[in-house]
Amino acid sequence: MSASISTAAYGGDENLARLLREAGVARSVADVRDLIAGVNAAPDGELPDAWLDLVAAKRSDGLSEQLLALRAGIARPADPAHGDHGARLAALRAELQRRGLDGFVVPRADEYQGEYVPLRGSRLAWISGFTASAGAVVVLRDKAAVFADGRYTIQVRQEVSAAHFSYHHLMEEFHGDWAAANLPAGAKLGFDPWMHTAGWADKMRASLSPAGIELVATEGNPIDAVWTDQPPAPLGIVNIQPLSATGRDSADKRADIAASLDRLRLDAAVLTQPDSIAWLLNVRGSDVPCTPLPLSFAIIHRDGQVDWFVDVRKLAPGLEQHLGNGVAIRAPGELPAALDALGGKEARVRLDGTTAALWVIDRLEKAGAAVDQGGDPCVLPKAAKNAVEIEGSKAAHRRDGAALVRFLRWFDEVAPKGGLDELTVVDTLLAYRRGAADFRGPSFDTISGAGPNGAIVHYRANEKTNRQVDPNSVFLLDSGGQYLDGTTDITRTLAVGDPGAQARRHFTLVLKGHIALNRVRFPMGTAGIQLDVLARQFLWQAGLDYDHGTGHGVGSFLSVHEGPQRIGKTVNGVVLLPGMILSNEPGYYLAGSYGIRVENLELVVPVEIAGAERSMLGFETLTLCPIDLRMVDASLLTAEERDWLNAYHARVLRELSPLVEGADRAWLEQATRAI
Structure with a gap:
């Protein structure tokens, strides 16, 4: 226009x-x-x-x-979380009774099992008001329970009425066990097989069967039957992601995936993760917040032909022609028949059972297909970025870093004066990022935590919790941007006035772990779990720790939380490969006082070591932004650690100073001074 x-x-x-x-x-x-x-x-x-x-x-x-x-003049959909949840529970219970069910499980997930759900899929929020990124509700005829993990123990009590729901810790009490304890023998507990994986169903049956309770897959979701103003499926425009950003043509990617299927003697793979489809077809969408995904399903066949089940109305002009004859656009409603056709051929079909909806597995098996439950064949090629994607990520990080410098200069000027609050920080940071070229939005909801709110690991400021930035305090800011050429994710812990000796000590222990992980050299074949202790070692020596992973994969203008690689305590055998991008984000959280986290994104790169007897890898830092020296207790750093910090800051100054000027450049020079 x-x-x-x-x-x-x-x-x-x-x-x-x-x-x-x-x-x-x-x-x-x-x-x-x-x-x-x-x-x-x-x-x-x-x-x-x-x-x-x-x-x-x-x-x-x-x-x-x-x-x-x-x-x-057309009304926007209402916020699903807002409404009379008592009346909604009553309507759902009436629908369950009509279906002969004694209860129903409402997960946070939708049929795509992704990190973000569209408004139409916000069933957990609609029935309970709970808006977290994980959780579940179990509704019985006479009671209901909401289950949240430790990240959301405060939020769940703020959002969910105790008059209608009891509160439970998701990690400490499995909702299947709660249902088994609160339902009589012979009861039927319903679930929507589109919203759950096969592993979840197996675990539920293990809880329910000994109590004589049947887990029943519903035909259609009961909530959809009573959600009278449920929004339609989203139609965010789907655009071509150009070769200048992807580095590889979609046809080449499809040929590679087809060859991998052929080697495994598989006839097809059903792709249920929208980010895999976006990567494979070189498209990006806008159906959900923060992640440029077109919600869709796909089947890639052994010959490289792809059936893409997507609403054609949301495809940008020229996209079908761009994809060519190798991709058949099919209506979403045609997926069941396509799965049946695979079964009719007794095809051997790859499906990632950890992320696919149970409905898909059941449909294939009932139709006669041999389901090979293994990894999504797009996941590893997507995770190991090519040279063009790597250069794009570096360019995006430079622009993101310049925006952050401008923001941090503003923060340092405004915060000590008082009156600044968390939501203003969120809005101002977004405004600075919007000044960067090719910015397409946040890569996740910004975590803007003043003082004690920073100790809530996945805190999201809202009008109820919005806290002012106090003098002589610690402020945690975890944010990221989506750019056409890359995805960023960065956490900086900021001093407002004098944060105090204790906070500086805790911060420095975290920083030492961050440095240790960045400096490590490791042989090919190493998994993230083998490196996790490097980031935690100094906290452990002080009797401290953090309850989240140390690193997650990051996409290329895709998901900011991308698998399969990760660095953490939990078992994950995925080895780190050149081209993978991971976060390096140890932290420490003192409940009621402050949160600390230092996060950069790291690129896995080959490393030449004189006399090495095997291929070695290391990390190259992508993130460019000063680490707040006012939070550092330099007496706790070794000479090598000080050298690392000074070298990092020299690089930040060298790469970002041409992108900022005036007061911003002067601030950058001071923030990156040698210690």
């Missing part, structure tokens, strides 16, 4: 129909209204008018005006 277009009043359906005809658009006004309803169910993102291309790529200003005016 040109800059000259102004907001206009809607001129009526007849006028819009005329403008559509003049633009050569075959859609009716009713079709456009349905499209807008789907667009409204997706996040606006940084390009809120991009959806206009879904109606007509070439259009007059008058048509653009009328489309925008029509959308302005």
Whole structure:
């Protein structure tokens, strides 16, 4: 839309129909209204008018005006978490009784089992008000329980009414055990097989069967039957991710995956993770917050042909032609028949059982397919970035670093004066990032934790919890950006005034672990679990620790939390490969006082060592941003650690100073001074 277009009043359906005809658009006004309803169910993102291309790529200003005016008059979906949860529980219980069920399990997940769910899939929030990224609810005829892990013990009590739900710790009490203790023998507990994995169902049956309780897969989700204003499926525009950003053509990727299937004597793979499909087809979408995904399913066959089950209405003009004959666009509703067709051929089908919905596995097996439960074949190639993706990530980190320098200079100026709060920090940081080229939004909801709120590991500030930044305190800021050429994730712990000797000591122990992990050299074949202790060792020596992983994989303008690689205590046998990007984020959290975390993103790279007898790897830091020296107790650092910190800051200054000027550059020079 040109800059000259102004907001206009809607001129009526007849006028819009005329403008559509003049633009050569075959859609009716009713079709456009349905499209807008789907667009409204997706996040606006940084390009809120991009959806206009879904109606007509070439259009007059008058048509653009009328489309925008029509959308302005169509109500946006209500926040699913807001409403009368008592009435919603009553409606669900009536529906369960109609179906002959004694209870129902509501997970946070949707059919894609991803980190983010669209408004339509926010069933946990709708029934309970709980908006966390993990959790579950079990609704019985006379009681209901909400299960949250340790990250959300405060949030769950703020959002979920004790009048309707009892609170339980997800890690300490499995919801299957609670259901078994609260249902009589012979009871039937329902679940939607689209919302759960086979592993979850097996664990539930292990809890329920000894108590004589049956776990029953429902036909359709009971919540959908009573959620009268449930939003439609999102229709965020799907665009081509250019070769200049991906480094490899989709056809080449498809050929490689097909060859891997052939080596394993598999006939096809069913892809249920939208980020794998986005990577394979070189497309990006906007159906969910923070991650540029088009929600969809796909089947890749042994010959490289792909069936992509996606709503064609959200495909940008020219995308189908760009993909070519090797990709068949099929309606989402055609997936069951396609799975049945694989079964009819007795095909050997790869499916990642850890992430696929149970419904998909059951459908394939009942149709006669031989399901090979193994890793998604796209996951490892996606994780090991190619040279173009690596250069893109480095460029994105430079732009992100410059935005952070501008923000941190502002923070240092404003915070000591008082009156600054967590939400203002979130909004201001977003504004600075929006000044960077090719910014497409946050890569996750910013964690902006003042003082004791920083000790809540996955804290999200809201109007109820919004805390002012106190003088002589510690502020934790964990944030990231999505750019067309890369995804960033960074945590900095900031001093406001004098943070105190105890906080500096804790911070320095965390920093020492961060440095140790960055400096390590390790042989090919090493998994992240073997490196985790390096980041924790100094905390352990002080009798301290943190209860989250040390590192997660990061995508290329995709998911900020990307598998399969990770660094942590839990068993994960995935070896680290050149090109993988991981976070390095040890931390320490003193409940009621402050949180500390130091996070950079690291690239796994080959390392040449004189006299080495085997291939060795190490980490190259991608993140460019000063570490707050006011938080450092230099007396606790060795000479090598001081050298590391000074060298890192010299690099930050060298790479970022050309991108900032004036007061921002002066601040950067001071923030990166040698110690």
